[in-house]
């Protein structure tokens with residue numbers, strides 16, 4: 157049974173300047189590892205044999221109606237501008253409008269070399285594919301905007317990294333793969349017609365109410381402010397907030413060396429390539445403003461007199477810190493059981509975080525315990541906690557009502573680093589049971605009772621650094 161999808165491709169109808177048309181490079185022995193049936197149903201994908209799914213999701217066969225292409229983009233990587241990146245190992249198969257009326261991209265990641273591959277092989281290995289699968293689906297279950305995982309396949313080919321590793325392809329779904337870097341490439345090249353066309357396209361696709369380039373900027377800033385506040389509220393560190401990894405839709409994208417905090421410290425960095433801590437946990441709200449300033453700069457280039465619009469653009473970007481602060485307060489207020497937190501409540505959040513940092517308390521478990529009236533046990537310095545809790549009790553009107561709200565704001569489980577590494581090691585050895593178990597617990601993060609997966613890592617289990625390991 158072949159696999160069909162109701163493709164309706166708009167990006168492929170844009171001029172050739174936006175992409176390179178290309179078919180995926182077939183792989184030796186495609187094997188389906190996992191298919192996200194619930195998501196496939198939303199997308200309107202047909203039922204199909206496992207063989208047909210393996211063929212489509214590894215790039216061996218291109219379904220009818222798809223128009224595979226590699227998208228062009230640029231980007232600031234760790235602050236330095238790279239004038240041309242592009243999909244170096246991914247292909248957009250096309251778009252579908254789902255049963256929910258939402259238009260989404262279906263993309264293969266690890267599908268072979270493209271004109272944008274530079275020195276890369278165009279491939280991915282199993283580890284990062286499963287990591288992205290697990291973490292992106294976990295983010296979705298947490299209610300945080302994200303690209304999603306539709307399928308993972310093995311290619312039957314060896315991938316050469318530091319060692320020889322099993323090749324894999326991730327099928328990724330996103331409301332679009334437009335990035336800040338997509339605007340940057342045309343702005344940098346002075347291609348104003350393309351920049352205008354891209355702006356119109358992004359408005360129509362994502363923010364139809366937005367009025368012109370500055371309207372678009374305002375909407376993206378808002379979406380990204382909310383997104384970063386949501387990340388902060390679950391202890392998520394993206395790790396590579398380069399402008400090419402920053403979406404126009406406001407979805408989290410490109411899960412590389414990302415990780416969730418175990419023991420809380422605001423300066424936490426996991427990525428081994430982030431030497432200066434540019435993308436540290438507490439720096440994310442500042443970096444997203446910097447990224448939006450790059451988007452603003454690019455958008456300005458389409459005006460006949462860009463200078464005349466600088467003040468308007470600046471005002472929009474400068475509004476972001478207050479937006480992030482407000483979204484942060486809303487999120488962390490809910491974690492303390494406050495439906496309508498005031499600016500004074502921010503100090504109470506900060507006091508708790510400072511206590512947690514002093515003791516290296518586990519971020520997720522502390523907030524989960526707080527939501528169940530058991531937080532005192534999480535602290536070594538009970539007196540310090542009691543002092544804080546006294547003020548907190550005085551602030552929340554009713555503890556039961558507060559706890560109900562807190563239990564919806566603080567997950568019981570996040571994809572912990574050591575569990576992901578464990579899961580990958582097992583999968584490479586052919587054992588997918590840890591993957592299945594992680595997926596099951598993470599699908600219901602506010603209610604799961606998988607005590608073992610909820611537990612913080614021991615000193616020996618702790619994974620202090622993550623690698624891009626693409």
Ligand code: AMP
Pocket residue numbers: 241242243244245246272273274275276277278279280396401410412626
């Ligand atoms: P990332 O760090 O995964 O967001 O990728 C940054 C850039 O490097 C993008 O243009 C990717 O397409 C490209 N890239 C990453 N890994 C590979 C690879 N194995 N082969 C070709 N290009 C790659």
Ligand code: MG
Pocket residue numbers: 400401410
């Ligand atoms: Mg990227």
